[in-house]
Amino acid sequence: MQHVRTSGPGDQAAALDVAGVSHSYGSKRALNDVSFSIAPTTFTVLLGLNGAGKTTLFSLISHLYDTRRGSIRIFGHDVSRASGEALRRVGIVFQARTLDLDLSVHQNLSYHASLHGIGAGEARQRIAALLDIVDMPGRQHDKARSLSGGQMRRIEIARALLHRPSLLLLDEATVGLDIQSRAGILATIRKLVETEGIGVLWATHLIDEVEDGDHVVVLRQGGLVAKGKVADVVRTSGAGSIRDAFSRLSRIDAAGNAEISP
């Protein structure tokens, strides 16, 4: 994958451009000089074991934390300097469940719509359409508390799409779900890339969610260890498959244990 630098906002800008980003929690370094970019209309998998820095990176991209070293741009808009413009173009599904369990599906989604300045009438139409897309038609009035984990995740995906973002970020979106739900959610997101032309950054530690045509970014202990198309990463790592490549890059031994020190 080519690292595309952009000089300012514009249609030709990368969907996401992460340049030289580092972040620490006190003395603990969580990210170290990470650079990569995502072209519009691509499905990019952010691979990394637990603690690799994926969630920290998501927190920086979504401006929950400020980027102190390096820069992050979404379609050319700097997340630190023009966070509003950047955040309007991105939909986010966090790893932790973020639905309000006391409210209905419609109330949860309407709340998100209002946080993007979308009026009630328009929100109602979009909610109905998006519930169809996530295979939960007519479930507007269900209490969030009554939904299964997979159904909640689908609602969160619908919520992330409600304001029509051009870039979708999903942080471990399939964690805790059964195989069928995982496959369904993944298929829906891949379909969105094809039909709607949105860019997707899919963070996971599950290697079986990667397909041959994907782009991958591999993090290890806060550092970027590989990026590019799956075939390129496999070749440059000298492995026979992306699974082997990920194991080598993450230094996982035969028993599945990650080597902690570099």
Next chain:
Amino acid sequence: MSAPAMPEKVAGISAVKFEKFGLRHYLICLKGVVLRECLRFLHQRERFISSLVRPLIWLFIFAAGFRQVLGVSIIPPYKTYVLYEVYITPGLCGMILLFSGMQSSLSMVYDREMGNMRTLLVSPFPRWFLLVSKMLAGVSVSIAQVYAFLIVAWFWGVKAPPIGYLMVLPALFLSGMMLCALGMLLSSMIKQLENFAGIMNFIIFPGYFASPALYPLWRIQEASPLLHKICLANPFTYAVELIRFAFYGQIDWLSLGVVAGCTVLFLAAAIIAYDPSRGLVTRKQDTGGNG
């Protein structure tokens, strides 16, 4: 789950051109935040009941028991002797606002731990606007609780001049804003939900008891000059007096000034605390994930 095609009406996601946010969009956002807070409150009946029961216990039991013990001389804004129940009613209104403000602080810490706070903070609207909206939402719910209490108190025979019920609204609003802003500031400092017990011990109880909510300041001064000085340094003192005077259609200018000033101070501190580039929240390891 299958992957159906995107319907026409939401198709073309990436081709969407965003119009600049105008006043209408800001009002939509504010309405959404307030509505959500009201809905959450309505869905949590226990919270509503407990918010009502707490001041009513003070009114029905404490005040009834102490009316013979504690005499209240004629002090402004009262023009005659008043029953002790009448005297403590403004303080109990303040108590509802105080508990509600701290409750909103608690809910923000909870939301942050559970991840719900993220949905608010990743909105494209300015962070200060989101926090002010959240505060206004909290104050709206608080004021509804106060009026519910006042209705019950009215049936109990504790009545203010009719105009007082209208005049007290701005005082409740401003006092509620001050206490919600304080709660928001505190929520940025509290790392975990478990630490909230400290808020009860160090903020709510001292704030409530070291004020004229239960007894006039002149009585406190007679008992302990030091405690009197502490009461004078307590912003909640001025919130209670602002409410008390407003019930009788009067403005206590000192209280108004202190409450307004503290509101601005606490709000500014809370906005800075939640600012991603400067804030206290940013410095905590609160990634909410394991990646």
